Amino acid sequence: MSAERRSNLRGDVQIAGTAEGKVLKLRQPISFWGGVDQKSGRIADPRHPDHPASVKGTVLVLPGMIGSSSSSYVMAELMMDGNAPAALILPEPDAILALGVMVAAEMGWGSIPVLLLPRAEQAALETGMRVRIAENGLIQGVK
């Protein structure tokens, strides 16, 4: 992947913000409730292919949205304790995780950027890459 193409990668901003971190691109969708340990951010579901990686501090790329609406609660809990991802990149509009981020912001627990990026464009992102997210949704690789 060329640096030029990297700099053209831009998500649709759901919740604006800036972040920098290593990409964790999940190989399967996950329900945060039942799938992520709300105390640590580790992927707790042993059937998930990315178990037992942690979402904490990552630019978390999700291939699909599934699961319980209690996932909003888990997201807020991770935000409160400082165990949340640095940013979320979702394939389609979904209010559940974004709602947890909004509640955290209202409660004074900080906020993180939430971007939409179609699955085809997610191909440019790979687990382990270090990226920076700008206020306008631009996703750039960091050396």
Next chain:
Amino acid sequence: MTLALTERERAVADGADGAAASMAMRILAETGRLLGAKRLIPVVSAHIDGAVYHGDSGVYFGERLREGGGKVAVPTTLNVGGLDLVNHTVRQTTHGHDMALRLMRAYEAMGCRPTWTCAPYQAGHRPKAGEQVAWGESNAVAFCNSVLGARTNRYGDFLDICCAILGRAPDYGLHRAENRRATVLVDVTALPDRLKPLDVLYPVLGYWYGQTIGNSIGVVAGLAPDMTEDQLKAFGAASASSGAVGLFHIAGVTPEAPTVEAALGNRKPESVIRLNPADLRAIRDRLSNATASRIDAVALGSPHFSNEEFRQLETLLAGRRVGIPFFVCTGRDVVRKLEAEGRAATLKESGVTIVADTCVVVAPILPEKVGALMTNSGKFAHYMPSNTGYGVIYGSLEDCVESAMSGAVRRDEQVWS
């Protein structure tokens, strides 16, 4: 994507009705915007799933709303909490107990009715067909949309109380008539008639339906018009566990499906799914993950057991005493009725533990040493392994009672042959 607030709604967001309403309006408007809603619409009732303890953040959020003068604007019931405040069956740490209780009390203080049940529709909360409501809890949402014909999306933690405080919800999804039409025909006419009166069929059928249909809306053809409310409840709960089912139609049974054609909006289905009865036993087996010949416990009541289901249980027990731990989860309104009629004491003598206000997959209630467990609930079968560590064997209510006598698994296999 723009969501237009009315002048009044903007004033609420700016604090005209206090800090809680202001925060609720900001969250609701922002969520509506993300979902592509153009406006908010009034709702006439709410059912809240956000008062069950999953961590301290939810407690602080509920208390922030309460301290900001939050009061629900419409009749609002509460789903299960994290504690059993009636029969005290939950084991909790001191911190967990205190926080779970604070969460429950915060929502009660905002004017929510302390129903603490996941079957509010059997505790007197029954909106009328066509009414707009804001409900949480997947089985309650499925029942509310499908069986009552009221209109709600699946409102989860945080959003449910915001809707209740404001008496409003974002105008999208199942609130809108054009999104409630079935697009998939689910043909089960090949089911043998002898199976249709049996309660044990419906969690199995619902589980298959949910796995098969995903988040599409289907109309089921071929079931009997005299399906009971408890069968509809079991079908919906199982389907909402295995799939993202918020609304289903059953031709000749549910209100938006007087006929298959009506449910399809007089259009051709986009796809047709047929149930092959030869697959039924294999489908039933998806509800079990254990193959043990002995069980260590029985758990019933997801969704919460109705009075009618307790009647069936009492008939099957016939005064006998079970030999292993036996849990039945229900709402406090049903417990009151059982106590008033002297039936609670008789059930206790039979070895039955009645769990009120909560349930065995959301709170630590089951014996700590995990093993195998039998249930007649599709929803318990789905969530039990991940939430409790127990292995699950699915059986009928009668199978559960007979297996509980000694712990040796007894299941009527002839049903499925």
